[in-house]
Amino acid sequence: MTEKKKRRVSILARIALLFSVAVIISFALTAILSNRYLKESAANQAKEVAEVAATAVLTSIGKQDNFQSLYTDEEYRDELHDTFRYICQSANIRYLYLYTIENGDSRRYIITAAQDDEEDKKMNTEFGFGSTNTTPLYESELEVLGGDYDGTHQFIDNAYGNVCMFIIPVLDDDDNILAMIGVDYSMESILEIAKENRRSTLLRGVIVIAIAYVIAFTLIRTLVVKPIGKLSKRMEEFAHYKSIEPERNKRRTVFDDEITDIEKSFDIMTADITKYITDIEKLTGERVQAKTELEVARNIQFGIVPMEHSVSGNGYDVYGCEYSAKDVGGDFYDIFELDDSRICLVEGDVSGKGVSAALFMVMVKTTLKERLSAGASLKEALCSVNRDVCASNPENMFATVFCAVLDKKTGLLRYANAGHNPPVFVKEKPEFMQVDSGIAIGLFDDIDIEEEELTLKKGEGIFVYTDGITEAINPVKEQYGEERLIGNIANEYADSNNGVNARKITSCIVDTVREFAGEAEQFDDMTCATLLFEHDEGDKTELTLELASFDSVKKTILNSLGDNEKTRNTILACEEMFANIVFYSGADNVRFSCERVGSTYSVTFSDNGKPFDPVRAKLKEKDFEELDTGGMGIKLARMNSDEMLYSRTDDRNVLTMRFKC
């Protein structure tokens, strides 16, 4: 799975962004709220100042007895005007005026004062003593007239400016309104001051936040981002090299936090993984070594028990094969000639599996062959091998063995059984042989093995096998069984139309077992062999010196290897050499035999003609024009065989050709 590469945004950038957004929002909120608060507080302040000023004016007017003199005494008015102005200037009041309301709708001014000199002069000209102003009465004035004698406020924003007006009445002893005092407190100035205040407050705020910002970021960088970065580097390094130096890029801290927890977990994890990797490497190494050793064992075993082995000369046809379920097994078979006329077939199964079983098998197989080759009877050989095995068998292993010897001159088959399954008597109607069950080798040191005999007719033989054949199971756990075995041998025998062949019968059984098992895993070794008696009159290893004799050779090779191009090349090599013997050797007798060991097929011709070594003979390069006179045979034989061996033995030319198959 490929992951799309995303744009990288560092944690620090994200935090900065969040922080900035938060600061902007809080600034905006503060601005909105402070604006409202500012107005309110400015109004309150204005009200207070206006009230204080009005009270001061009231006080300065003093006794109401003198009030009437205001209308007459100009000096007194000037004096009061000065007081008014003083109040204006000291309290930052824009206008201060004393007036009466005539007829309930117009104002008549008595004293007017302004903070500013110019304005004061202008006021005194426009709204001097006795002047009237018919601007409709303000609400606050009406309220005062209506009886609110403690004074009322009103905020006015007009051509004369933005002011907070405060109206308070001047009362006589009977609470009659003598006049009104108006105070106009300029909002502009107070708002200006407030704004100035707010600006400086904001500036301070920005500075404080900026400092906080820097500090916070330095802390986040040091405490969060850098440690995570270091950890991430360590992880990357580990992922890349699969190992890590414990102290490299490691952070030293005074206190533990969540990141320290992650670091600790990571350290534990890397230590664990490193350990697992080492363990797995070690284990794999051991396994590879074990596997190599097993493979070597298997190769050695194949040397001892080849996967396939066939021997056929006129008089007999033997074919054996082994398919191990595991790397090495304990099944075995052996095919060897005891002398010119007798061939021996041994089939065995060692208890257990693996290398120990294989070693035990090798011991049984080699000692048995050695005894039989030395001339012991089957009974003697088996009993003697049993004694040897029992003398030293620490693992208490045992082997079941069946062996048979066929005399190709007479068809006499002698056989002995040491606890192995009874073989199948291969004939037109195959059946299990009635053999003495005997007792397996390795169990008791004093066993008695019976040796029996049977005379085979031409085309008859025996099929020996291990229980891997009959006990093979299919996916629904059914066994191949003895009935199928007999049935399939009968079918193959019938199909072969008397041209029975050991390789075909054996392969047929192996194939039907495989087909039967289907998907089921092979759980036991399969080893089986067929020995057929093909005796006819006379010793047929000797061929008559005529081309027609090659027909039987061709038939034997085709039977052993099956018809295909490679086989035809094998036949070509044999035919060329045979024709050479017929035409040029001057022999009166030629013998033929063939053998298959594993994947090597060998054909041997031996003739008593004049000495001729086709392996070393120098071939004349012939011109095309001369080719119709021959001279291509040996060349073709050399080219189509994998190996040619020649010897002159007992006054005979013995030529063996080997073919890979």
Next chain:
Amino acid sequence: MDIKKTINGNEAVLTVTGWLDTQAAPELHTELENLEDGVEKLVLDLAGLEYISSSGVREVVAAYKKMNGALVVKNTSAGIMSIFKATGIDKKIKFE
């Protein structure tokens, strides 16, 4: 081995099938000997040939010589061809 002969005017076609081994080679030899007069070109159709030995190859060379080179060998399988090549006759004889 089986040999079939067809004559088309001055061209003869010999169709050889089966195994042309040492025993069968003389049969082809006889067939060549008995080739009608007036045949100027010989075609060997080897489509059904399964096997050839050196004696078979010899007869092919003999046919070439008899026809003074007017021989065409056709439908040769890869297996048979490798034997012709091994003997070197592919350099002279025309294969189709």
